[in-house]
Amino acid sequence: MRDAVDDFARHLASERGRSVHTVRAYTADTVSLLAHAAAAGQDAVAGLDIRVLRGWLAGVREGGAARASLARRAAVARVFCAWAHRTGLLDVDPGQLLASPKAHRDLPAVLRAEQATALVEGADDTTPAGLRDRLVLELLYATGIRVSELCGLDLDDIDRERRVLRVLGKGAKERAVPYGVPAELALNAYLGRSRAALYRTEKPENRALLLGDRGGRLGVSSARRIVERAAGDAELPHLSPHGLRHAAATHLLDGGADLRSVQELLGHASLATTQIYTHVSVDRLRQAYNQAHPRA
Numbered sequence: 263m264r265d266a267v268d269d270f271a272r273h274l275a276s277e278r279g280r281s282v283h284t285v286r287a288y289t290a291d292t293v294s295l296l297a298h299a300a301a302a303g304q305d306a307v308a309g310l311d312i313r314v315l316r317g318w319l320a321g322v323r324e325g326g327a328a329r330a331s332l333a334r335r336a337a338v339a340r341v342f343c344a345w346a347h348r349t350g351l352l353d354v355d356p357g358q359l360l361a362s363p364k365a366h367r368d369l370p371a372v373l374r375a376e377q378a379t380a381l382v383e384g385a386d387d388t389t390p391a392g393l394r395d396r397l398v399l400e401l402l403y404a405t406g407i408r409v410s411e412l413c414g415l416d417l418d419d420i421d422r423e424r425r426v427l428r429v430l431g432k433g434a435k436e437r438a439v440p441y442g443v444p445a446e447l448a449l450n451a452y453l454g455r456s457r458a459a460l461y462r463t464e465k466p467e468n469r470a471l472l473l474g475d476r477g478g479r480l481g482v483s484s485a486r487r488i489v490e491r492a493a494g495d496a497e498l499p500h501l502s503p504h505g506l507r508h509a510a511a512t513h514l515l516d517g518g519a520d521l522r523s524v525q526e527l528l529g530h531a532s533l534a535t536t537q538i539y540t541h542v543s544v545d546r547l548r549q550a551y552n553q554a555h556p557r558a
Contacts, residue, residue: 263296263306266351273345279434281410291338294318307346312356315339319360336360373498373509378403381496382444393456394472394480395488397448401427402489402503404445406510406528409485409503415471420449431529439527511539 271289274280280288296306298318304310322335343357373381382399386392401412411429419428425446427439441449461468462477470479486503493501507528514524525536 263300266307266346267292267296269349270342270345281432283410287334288338288341291335292342294322295335295339295342307351308353310343310346310352310356312359315343315356315360372512373501373505375513377496377498378506378509378513381492381498381501384496385492387451390456390459391475393448393452394460395492397445397452397456398472398480398485398488399492399506400445400448401441402506403510404441405429405439406507406514406524407439408507408529409482411529412503413470413472413480413482413485416469417471418469420471422446422449429529432531435529437526437529508539511536515539 267289270292271285274285274288275282295310295315295318298321299309299314300306302314302317304314318339319332319336323332327335340357340360343352343355343360346352347355382396382403385396385399387396398412401407402409405427407427407429408431411431414430415427420426421428425441425443427441429437429439431437457473460473460475460477468478472480472485474480474484489501489503489506493499511524511528514527515521521533521536524539525533528536530536
């Protein structure tokens with residue numbers, strides 16, 4: 263069983279280009295599936311069939327898993343079974359028969375434009391760490407990139423002349439994302455007055471754009487704390503970096519950007535993923551209509 267799981271993990275990383283986080287999550291779910299099969303008296307891999315898959319998901323559901331978690335685990339089961347069938351570990355692919363509930367795509371409350379402005383401009387720009395934090399907030403809101411993509415940026419990924427970031431997204435797919443003048447000013451201030459102060463000369467050369475307090479690459483958890491602290495300082499509800507991504511996408515659509523352009527900016531593989539942001543815009547349109555139209 264362990265050999266199959268290890269081979270599957272290598273397949274996800276090398277052939278499908280999945281991130282370390284995704285490989286870890288898929289591996290854990292696969293181990294859980296195979297352990298369930300073994301507990302049911304089946305061969306851990308060769309004994310997988312639709313009954314075992316459904317029994318595993320039923321157990322996960324009874325454990326209180328949300329619909330999104332069930333949908334993800336069903337997807338893992340399908341991917342693993344398809345891979346096992348292609349490699350000869352399974353005679354048939356039972357994953358093709360497996361259905362799963364669609365995950366809810368509920369969006370958190372989206373910041374209004376003035377709230378986003380207050381959040382970003384409220385950052386302390388008098389210290390090296392404050393200048394970095396301001397840049398973190400500016401870039402997340404200006405571009406809508408994922409926090410992992412932000413923390414993965416290197417100095418060489420910035421085209422300052424054209425104000426474009428080269429972003430490496432999910433599946434190792436690269437895309438160009440523009441940023442605006444306020445983010446440019448924050449970037450110039452950070453590079454001119456902050457980064458050198460954060461950089462520790464005793465460390466090996468570090469080409470990361472954003473540096474942490476100890477001089478290494480800024481971590482995702484640290485970036486999350488920066489956003490959460492800024493939201494608290496601005497007296498806003500709890501906010502994550504993904505909340506700024508929601509705000510960027512929604513404000514782009516509210517401002518007239520077309521759906522395909524927003525899809526490309528966000529790095530969504532499917533247009534359907536981007537379309538969830540139109541729901542927020544429609545809700546706002548309905549609210550404005552109800553408030554303004556005499557016969558609403």
